[in-house]
Amino acid sequence: MNNVCVYCEFEEGSIQDVSFELLTKGRSLANQLGCKLEALVLGSGLDGLEKEISRYGVDMLYIADDKRLYPYTTLPHTAVATGLFRETQPQIVLMGATSIGRDLGPRISSSLGSGLTADCTNLEIGEYEDKKAGKRYDNLLYQIRPAFGGNIVATIVNPDNRPQMATVREGVMKKEIVSETHQAELIRVDAGKYLREEDLVVRILERQIESSKINLKNSSIVIAGGYGVGSRENFNLLFELAHAIGAEVGASRAAVDAGYADKERQIGQTGITVRPKLYIACGISGQIQHIAGMQDAAMVISINNDPAAPINKLADYVIQGNLENIIPRMIRYYRKNVK
Amino acid sequence: MYKIIVLAKQVPDTRNVGKDAMKADGTVNRAALPAIFNPEDLNALELALLIKDRYPGTTIVLLTMGPVRAAEILREGLYRGADAGFLLTDKAFAGSDTLATSYALSCAIRKIGLPDIILAGRQAIDGDTAQVGPQVAEKLGIPQITYAEDILSVDNRTVRVKRRLERGFELVESVLPVLVTAHSTAPECRPRNARRLMQFKRATTLSERHHSADDYLAAQTHSTEPVLTEWCAKDVNSDLLQLGLGGSPTKVRQVENIVFQAKESKVLSAADDDIEWLIQELISQHTIG
Numbered sequence: 192m193n194n195v196c197v198y199c200e201f202e203e204g205s206i207q208d209v210s211f212e213l214l215t216k217g218r219s220l221a222n223q224l225g226c227k228l229e230a231l232v233l234g235s236g237l238d239g240l241e242k243e244i245s246r247y248g249v250d251m252l253y254i255a256d257d258k259r260l261y262p263y264t265t266l267p268h269t270a271v272a273t274g275l276f277r278e279t280q281p282q283i284v285l286m287g288a289t290s291i292g293r294d295l296g297p298r299i300s301s302s303l304g305s306g307l308t309a310d311c312t313n314l315e316i317g318e319y320e321d322k323k324a325g326k327r328y329d330n331l332l333y334q335i336r337p338a339f340g341g342n343i344v345a346t347i348v349n350p351d352n353r354p355q356m357a358t359v360r361e362g363v364m365k366k367e368i369v370s371e372t373h374q375a376e377l378i379r380v381d382a383g384k385y386l387r388e389e390d391l392v393v394r395i396l397e398r399q400i401e402s403s404k405i406n407l408k409n410s411s412i413v414i415a416g417g418y419g420v421g422s423r424e425n426f427n428l429l430f431e432l433a434h435a436i437g438a439e440v441g442a443s444r445a446a447v448d449a450g451y452a453d454k455e456r457q458i459g460q461t462g463i464t465v466r467p468k469l470y471i472a473c474g475i476s477g478q479i480q481h482i483a484g485m486q487d488a489a490m491v492i493s494i495n496n497d498p499a500a501p502i503n504k505l506a507d508y509v510i511q512g513n514l515e516n517i518i519p520r521m522i523r524y525y526r527k528n529v530k
Numbered sequence: 531m532y533k534i535i536v537l538a539k540q541v542p543d544t545r546n547v548g549k550d551a552m553k554a555d556g557t558v559n560r561a562a563l564p565a566i567f568n569p570e571d572l573n574a575l576e577l578a579l580l581i582k583d584r585y586p587g588t589t590i591v592l593l594t595m596g597p598v599r600a601a602e603i604l605r606e607g608l609y610r611g612a613d614a615g616f617l618l619t620d621k622a623f624a625g626s627d628t629l630a631t632s633y634a635l636s637c638a639i640r641k642i643g644l645p646d647i648i649l650a651g652r653q654a655i656d657g658d659t660a661q662v663g664p665q666v667a668e669k670l671g672i673p674q675i676t677y678a679e680d681i682l683s684v685d686n687r688t689v690r691v692k693r694r695l696e697r698g699f700e701l702v703e704s705v706l707p708v709l710v711t712a713h714s715t716a717p718e719c720r721p722r723n724a725r726r727l728m729q730f731k732r733a734t735t736l737s738e739r740h741h742s743a744d745d746y747l748a749a750q751t752h753s754t755e756p757v758l759t760e761w762c763a764k765d766v767n768s769d770l771l772q773l774g775l776g777g778s779p780t781k782v783r784q785v786e787n788i789v790f791q792a793k794e795s796k797v798l799s800a801a802d803d804d805i806e807w808l809i810q811e812l813i814s815q816h817t818i819g
Contacts, residue, residue, distance in 0.1 A: 264702075265664070265674055290695040294676045297661035301629060301668035306779030309659040319783055333783065339542075339656060343785045352779035393673050393704040396690070400698040412818060436818045455697070461658055469817050490817060491793075492808075504792040508808060512800030520802065524809040529819045 194227040196281035201234035209287035209361035214247035216364040223316045235261035248369030257382035266390040269298045274385030281354045288358035306349035307356040308334035312483045319348045337479040362408050362464035412438035413467040418445035419474020428518045435522045443481045459484035477502025531587030534578045537650035538571040540600040567603045570651025572719035574712035578649050579611045589613045598737040608730040609722035620762040625775035632665035637766040648709040667709035677713040735760040
């Protein structure tokens with residue numbers, strides 16, 4: 192009761208990285224709250240996952256292994272998760288802000304009447320004072336996220352309803368193994384106890400999951416383009432530089448929305464979070480949502496026409512000028528100087 | 531033929547946000563911003579219109595919740611092919627989070643009558659939560675299909691939908707009634723139709739007729755043919771305790787303007803010397819190369 196629970200996403204034979212990242216965050220929240228960390232896995236063919244999940248410091252591992260739970264569909268997962276949460280009464284539930292988490296989270300929150308905050312960039316524990324009602328709350332989950340076009344950062348709390356729910360994008364939190372030998376208490380959940388006939392009305396006819404060819408998250412150099420790049424053709428300059436120096440190409444949401452780059456290259460709150468040793472921002476102004484996805488870069492170079500672009504404040508080096516004539520010369524001087 | 535309800539939201543154009551965007555209580559000051567039809571809700575409308583093209587006799591009802599001015603997007607929907615519009619507007623809705631919003635919308639849908647298909651945009655650009663669609667489906671006790679890129683077929687009992695996932699796609703089949711949320715990769719909404727524009731440009735809601743001293747005749751016309759209907763919280767039999775700030779489990783504790791921790795940037799020109807110097811610097815630090 193009153194523990195922190197992470198819904199662990201099982202896809203194509205393995206637990207997704209975002210779930211391990213959330214277990215790590217969940218472990219630290221549970222330590223602060225003095226409660227236990229629970230993990231919940233729903234799927235089919237789940238044997239042998241115990242050790243992999245346990246080592247993130249999980250105290251209790253709930254596994255529901257049932258053919259009807261894989262591949263993921265909304266209603267069966269909702270039925271089992273809400274049925275279980277009604278019994279185990281977690282105070283906090285965390286999920287990945289993935290295709291699955293963003294489909295399941297709101298369904299669960301509506302069913303349990305609990306508050307849910309999407310795409311959090313930070314989670315903390317703190318107090319809250321409801322001045323109108325004259326009430327004070329301790330140990331609430333602060334759900335922190337940029338809001339409203341990236342102009343502000345909001346801290347959201349759920350004072351009265353439980354569980355407090357939040358989704359977080361992959362890469363926002365860091366995963367960290369607590370101990371290779373740590374063993375969680377394994378609790379097998381009988382899905383049949385919660386599933387009803389009417390939960391099975393959606394059928395998957397065909398499914399194609401491609402493994403991503405882009406490895407932005409783990410690239411040590413990222414060259415990212417914004418709206419200021421101006422066109423899809425101009426993005427080729429970024430690819431040429433990336434090819435020359437061994438980098439991956441990312442993009443801001445504005446560039447993706449304008450069709451200059453593919454969605455899977457989007458960096459920021461609603462995209463990927465990167466922590467490279469070098470981040471070259473090309474024609475990116477630097478809204479908070481974008482900064483949220485790259486602020487841990489060790490070094491930032493900003494190439495921008497606009498000397499007042501907000502991202503310049505984060506940059507170690509600012510080059511003022513046009514990409515079209517700067518990038519080709521960067522490539523040329525790199526080839527000339529590298530051994 | 532099918533009955534379809536499209537959920538739509540008028541959103542502040544977050545690309546043009548000014549200083550007065552937020553109120554002291556941390557909620558959005560909508561009055562200070564240009565307002566547009568939420569982009570993915572237009573994709574949802576188009577998916578509905580494509581069904582109507584295929585199955586003549588299908589009716590499309592637009593439902594929105596918001597201030598009086600949100601009737602603008604209902605008219606916009608009429609111009610593009612929707613048959614009728616409902617505006618939920620009431621001070622009691624102010625400050626609603628996604629759960630309170632979905633509760634109000636579900637009450638309105640029950641009042642209109644549960645259709646065969648409810649369509650909505652995946653998410654609105656002012657919050658990006660993607661929560662209201664699934665929460666409405668849950669409140670109505672019907673299945674949901676999120677991230678629809680295309681509706682492949684509809685028959686009397688089932689619908690087949692292509693879903694866009696982060697990495698790949700899914701073809702799914704669901705029984706009716708179902709709630710479907712449209713992804714931005716779904717077909718773009720058709721433009722306004724000139725004939726419909728003439729037909730509906732005077733379609734107004736009750737509040738709009740009260741607020742403007744518009745000509746008496748226009749009001750007369752629409753009292754006999756009410757294409758736009760305005761409802762308050764009481765009209766949809768909603769429980770006031772589940773609405774607005776009070777009915778919202780999530781509270782905004784704090785909003786902050788973010789101040790970047792400015793680094794000491796070295797500003798370089800685009801001259802050859804500066805660029806070569808920087809490249810040499812990066813190579814000598816082993817950052818690249």
